[in-house]
Amino acid sequence: MPTHRLDPIDRKILAELQADGRMTNVELAKRVGISAPPCLRRVRVLEEQGFIKGYHADVDSRELGFEVQVFVMVGLQSQAESDLSAFEARCRDWPLVRECHMLNGEVDFILKCVAPDLSTFQSFLTGDLLTAPNVASVKTSLVIRGAKDEPGVPFDVLEERLSRSA
Amino acid sequence: MPTHRLDPIDRKILAELQADGRMTNVELAKRVGISAPPCLRRVRVLEEQGFIKGYHADVDSRELGFEVQVFVMVGLQSQAESDLSAFEARCRDWPLVRECHMLNGEVDFILKCVAPDLSTFQSFLTGDLLTAPNVASVKTSLVIRGAKDEPGVPFDVLEERLSRSA
């Protein structure tokens, strides 16, 4: 487990910033139990080493007009590495595709898509995805309602695990 | 489309904070072209009205020791509303389940899960998910590699759409 360089204070910093990424540094320092300057230094290091990849406001996509969320299962004809990465590159260029993960099993990729309405999604589907090279099968599943959508990872599980192995 | 109360400056604020949620207010004000005090007022209003649901540091889950990501398709025996929401409540209690969405079609739910390793996931699967009431079918798909993982929504698409309908 590559958590070598992280002490308990670093993990607490990550957990706090995951829960509230706009917290001021003095508030963060208070919560993790050190003073502000070393706390800020730790945050910088965590950013530089890639443990923190960025900070994002979590916007309400439905309120903003993105009423449609769809999961799309994609199978390709060729699973040669060059064809896989060509498809991935295409996904990165499609703004409606927010996530693209390569899976094991019969299907090759799962895509998480958003769209303002069904017709916008449908024209993406027929105009872009289905006509893309090497695409063999596409199965879409509309999200009827969202029940849980937590960003990040469960730090409780990590801490529990670390205390077990200690 | 319920974007009524948002003017172009509000949308720019949302787009900027989605891209960098830790930006200072003066930097944000400079980017959206107004001075700091009204900019902060707008941010507060966007938070209070729920357009901004929170701010989160994006932590590298693999670097932190969560090596396994799994999508799980779940079918239930009963689709009565009380049974659906009972399952959703269960998902909210499971820390390894980060997302739970109700879908149309043959499968009822898709879950996005993380775990430190396969054996942790497997004990969740057999110990918690498969033994939960009302669960009829479970199909898991391991993420081999991630190709795209963008949080939030594509504001370009929204702006383009608004300029079309104007």
Add this chain to the structure above:
DNA sequence: CCTGAAATGAAAGGCCA
């Protein structure tokens, strides 16, 4: 609803322990 100024409070760097 915005700008501009003034006071409070936080960020960032130097330096000592």
Add this chain to the structure above:
DNA sequence: TGGCCTTTCATTTCAGG
């Protein structure tokens, strides 16, 4: 490393257009 001090800059309130 963490803590303290100082300067710089951001946040917040208030007066005014």
